[in-house]
Amino acid sequence: MMRLGTRASTLARTQSAWVARQLVPGGEGVSDGFQLVNVSTHGDRDRTSPLTRIGGTGVFVSAVREALLAGEVDVVVHSLKDLPTTPAEGIRLAAIPVRENPADALVAREGLTGLNSIPIGGRVGTGSPRRAAQLMLARPDLEIVPIRGNIETRMAFAERGELDAVVLAAAGLLRLGLNDRIAEVFHPWQFLPAPAQGALAVEVREDLDPESPLALALSALDHAPTRFAVAAERALLRALEAGCSAPVATFAEVTGDDRLILKAGVYGRNTTIVRDIHTDETVTVASAEATGRALAEDMLAAGARDLLAEEWLA
Known part of the structure; x- marks a missing residue:
C-alpha cells in the first residue's frame, strides 16, 4: 500500500488522488493500492492572516515534508508554486506531471x-x-x-x-x-501567473531506490516541457530572492521547436518592470534555469529589488 501525503483541503486531496491514480491504475502496478494521508499545515490552520505574516514561502509544505522524512508517508504531492526554490535536504523532486492551465x-x-x-x-x-x-x-x-x-x-x-x-x-x-x-x-501572457502555477510537484525521500517500481512509475509521470518551463520560472524567482507571496509574475512555454519563451513582471505601486526573453538553443533544465537567472538579473538591474520591498496587501 502506497501512502501519499497531502494537505487536507479538497483541492489538495483531488490533486494527490489524481497523481496516485497515475501511479497505481486500478490499484495495481506500484502496489496493491494507495492511501491518502492528510497532513495539517500552518497555512491551513491559519486562514485569516496574510501569508507574509505566517511564514510566506513554504507555509503549506513544511509539515508535509516532515511527514515524508519521518517515514509516515512514501510520496507527497504539492502545488509546485507553494514549494520554496531551495531544495530540501533528504528529499528529491521525483516528478512534475503535465501542467494544468496556468492562467x-x-x-x-x-x-x-x-x-x-x-x-x-x-x-x-x-x-x-x-x-x-x-x-x-x-x-x-x-x-x-x-x-x-x-x-x-x-x-x-x-x-x-x-x-x-x-x-x-x-x-x-x-x-x-x-x-x-x-x-x-485571463491569458497568461497578458495577466502573468505565479511561478509554476498550475504545476504539481511529487516528492520522495532522497534514498528511494531509482530502480524501484515507485521510482520508475514517477519517472514515467514526469513531463519534460512542464519541467523545463517551471525550471525557468522558479530560477527567476530564486534569483530575485523573492518568496511565493511576492509581487512577481512569470510564465514560460516550450515552443514546437523545443525553444523556451519566458516573460516576467515585478510590480510596484508606481512602477512596473516587465521583461521577456526567447532562447535560441534546444531547451534543457540547465539552460532553462540559466535563462531564468539571466532575466532576473536584467530586472534587478532595472530596479526590481526596490519594488519587491513594497507591500500590496495589509
Whole structure:
C-alpha cells in the first residue's frame, strides 16, 4: 500500500488522488493500492492572516515534508508554486506531471461576465500581491480586498455578493470540475501567473531506490516541457530572492521547436518592470534555469529589488 501525503483541503486531496491514480491504475502496478494521508499545515490552520505574516514561502509544505522524512508517508504531492526554490535536504523532486492551465480566472457574482463588466469602484478579492498589482493596473478604479481560505471559501464571497468577484488559479477550478463558475480566464501572457502555477510537484525521500517500481512509475509521470518551463520560472524567482507571496509574475512555454519563451513582471505601486526573453538553443533544465537567472538579473538591474520591498496587501 502506497501512502501519499497531502494537505487536507479538497483541492489538495483531488490533486494527490489524481497523481496516485497515475501511479497505481486500478490499484495495481506500484502496489496493491494507495492511501491518502492528510497532513495539517500552518497555512491551513491559519486562514485569516496574510501569508507574509505566517511564514510566506513554504507555509503549506513544511509539515508535509516532515511527514515524508519521518517515514509516515512514501510520496507527497504539492502545488509546485507553494514549494520554496531551495531544495530540501533528504528529499528529491521525483516528478512534475503535465501542467494544468496556468492562467488566473475570475469568479464573479451573478450578472457579471468578466473583469470589464465589474462596475466602477467594484470590489475584487485576492490574497495575492501579484494579482492585486495586475488588477490595479488593469482597473485602477477597483477596490482590492484581501481574502484567504480554500477555493470554496473564496468563491463564496462572490456567490453571496459580498464581493463583485474573486481571482483564483484556473487550474484549481478545473481540477475540481468548477468550470461553470469561471466568468473569465485571463491569458497568461497578458495577466502573468505565479511561478509554476498550475504545476504539481511529487516528492520522495532522497534514498528511494531509482530502480524501484515507485521510482520508475514517477519517472514515467514526469513531463519534460512542464519541467523545463517551471525550471525557468522558479530560477527567476530564486534569483530575485523573492518568496511565493511576492509581487512577481512569470510564465514560460516550450515552443514546437523545443525553444523556451519566458516573460516576467515585478510590480510596484508606481512602477512596473516587465521583461521577456526567447532562447535560441534546444531547451534543457540547465539552460532553462540559466535563462531564468539571466532575466532576473536584467530586472534587478532595472530596479526590481526596490519594488519587491513594497507591500500590496495589509
